[in-house]
Amino acid sequence: MQRLYIANKNSSSWSMRAWLVLTAFNIDFEEVLVRFDATNPSFKEQLSHIHANAQVPVLDVGEFRIWDSLAICEYLAEQHPDLALWPRAKALRAQARSISGEMHSSFMALRELCPMNLQMQYSTAEGQALWKKHAALRADVARIEHIWAKRADAHAFLFGNFCIADAFYAPVVMRLKSYALPVSEQSQQYMQQIIKHPAVSAWIHSGLEEAV
Ligand SMILES: N[C@@H](CCC(=O)N[C@@H](CS)C(=O)NCC(=O)O)C(=O)O
Numbered sequence: 201m202q203r204l205y206i207a208n209k210n211s212s213s214w215s216m217r218a219w220l221v222l223t224a225f226n227i228d229f230e231e232v233l234v235r236f237d238a239t240n241p242s243f244k245e246q247l248s249h250i251h252a253n254a255q256v257p258v259l260d261v262g263e264f265r266i267w268d269s270l271a272i273c274e275y276l277a278e279q280h281p282d283l284a285l286w287p288r289a290k291a292l293r294a295q296a297r298s299i300s301g302e303m304h305s306s307f308m309a310l311r312e313l314c315p316m317n318l319q320m321q322y323s324t325a326e327g328q329a330l331w332k333k334h335a336a337l338r339a340d341v342a343r344i345e346h347i348w349a350k351r352a353d354a355h356a357f358l359f360g361n362f363c364i365a366d367a368f369y370a371p372v373v374m375r376l377k378s379y380a381l382p383v384s385e386q387s388q389q390y391m392q393q394i395i396k397h398p399a400v401s402a403w404i405h406s407g408l409e410e411a412v
Pocket of ligand 1: 207211212213214215244254255256257267268269270
């Protein structure tokens with residue numbers, strides 16, 4: 201069976217994306233979690249044995265390994281044409297790929313200033329302080345809100361049903377929530393949709409249970 205190597209569910213946002221796609225679409229896989237914290241000083245060394253780039257996620261499909269979250273999702277979409285991992289309509293699929301690529305390569309201020317940490321309850325004041333101080337953070341969130349606002353149905357996922365693009369934005373939802381960053385009502389509706397999704401709730405549940 202294919203095997204997905206991930207790090208802690210509390211904090212590994214890239215692992216979360218690939219795991220969510222496999223789980224949301226009921227694709228069989230075995231999960232191998234390599235702990236990334238003070239209890240495991242050999243984390244990096246362990247990762248280097250899994251793949252030379254020493255990062256997670258890595259999907260081992262038997263014949264070969266795939267070492268990038270977006271490449272893993274593209275591979276899964278190719279392997280399961282029967283499942284709508286990307287939207288079926290060509291134009292929507294192109295948009296979904298564009299915003300997933302944008303997530304993959306952008307939003308550095310949000311990623312650096314607000315790391316994913318499911319167990320951390322920041323006070324509103326902490327989030328507000330970051331918000332006031334960093335124009336780049338406000339710009340990242342404005343762009344993300346613009347992307348989310350384009351969805352056709354405010355009560356659905358980005359392209360109707362949950363797809364790879366939603367998995368890519370799920371860790372963003374976690375960050376906006378933990379740091380209580382000020383977002384519109386419309387964005388909050390999307391965040392609720394993501395949090396309620398069974399695969400996302402399962403990930404959050406395990407992340408909250410993890411020893412730190
Ligand atoms: N572009 C990579 C990024 C992977 C990445 O940065 N993974 C983090 C965990 S969330 C990692 O392995 N960090 C450990 C390190 O870089 O030492 C992907 O999309 O898979």
